[in-house]
Amino acid sequence: MHKDIQEILFTEEEIQLKVKELGKQITADYAGRNLLVICVLKGAFIFMADLVKAMDIPLEIDFMAVSSYGVTTKSSGVVKIIKDLDIPVEGRDVMIVEDIIDSGLTLSYLIDVLERRNALSIAVVTLFDKPARRTVDLEPDYKGYTLPDAFVVGYGLDYAEKYRNLPYIGILKEKVYSN
Numbered sequence: 001m002h003k004d005i006q007e008i009l010f011t012e013e014e015i016q017l018k019v020k021e022l023g024k025q026i027t028a029d030y031a032g033r034n035l036l037v038i039c040v041l042k043g044a045f046i047f048m049a050d051l052v053k054a055m056d057i058p059l060e061i062d063f064m065a066v067s068s069y070g071v072t073t074k075s076s077g078v079v080k081i082i083k084d085l086d087i088p089v090e091g092r093d094v095m096i097v098e099d100i101i102d103s104g105l106t107l108s109y110l111i112d113v114l115e116r117r118n119a120l121s122i123a124v125v126t127l128f129d130k131p132a133r134r135t136v137d138l139e140p141d142y143k144g145y146t147l148p149d150a151f152v153v154g155y156g157l158d159y160a161e162k163y164r165n166l167p168y169i170g171i172l173k174e175k176v177y178s179n
């Protein structure tokens with residue numbers, strides 16, 4: 001285990017099984033439809049790559065980069081679009097792929113943007129959910145795990161851009177961000 005990790009919450013094997021389950025569920029629900037899958041960079045890049053391999057439906061993939069955390073463990077509350085989509089969402093069934101929903105600010109901002117661009121339907125899949133920290137009322141359509149109120153890293157999730165490459169999800173030691 002990495003020296004900055006206090007505890008592993010979900011192992012690589014557990015996550016892989018969960019992602020396959022989510023892919024199966026989405027495949028069943030979207031049978032016969034043509035989905036536009038939107039990866040919210042950077043955090044969702046690993047989850048997205050594994051998830052689409054578990055989805056057996058026609059789909060297109062696009063990326064959007066937003067950021068609200070910077071070098072902190074608390075949302076700044078201001079969501080910035082750093083890279084916008086290439087594919088128009090108007091009239092499309094859209095699935096937003098997130099790694100984690102924490103305050104909910106990133107997602108509520110994104111949903112608002114896609115609604116204003118007249119997407120036909122908008123669904124959300126997140127691997128991790130921290131409902132205890134929500135400041136806006138928001139429920140994902142598909143979710144992997146509910147997390148305790150602790151800052152986690154790994155499987156795409158970072159602290160100050162580090163730890164995204166850990167294959168598991170772990171709680172970051174407090175001393176890493178408190179000094």
Ligand SMILES: O=P(O)(O)OC[C@H]1O[C@H](OP(=O)(O)OP(=O)(O)O)[C@H](O)[C@@H]1O
Nearest residue numbers: 041042043067068069102103104105106
């Ligand atoms: O529900 P919220 O409180 O808005 O937090 C969740 C968002 O925060 C993280 O992104 P971040 O802004 O850190 O950018 P990153 O994906 O590049 O790490 C994470 O990947 C989610 O997109």
Ligand code: HPA
Nearest residue numbers: 102150151152153157158
């Ligand atoms: O717990 C977290 N870890 C990493 N990034 C995050 N963005 C929101 N919450 C988290």
Ligand SMILES: [Mg+2]
Nearest residue numbers: 043069158159
């Ligand atoms: Mg981040």
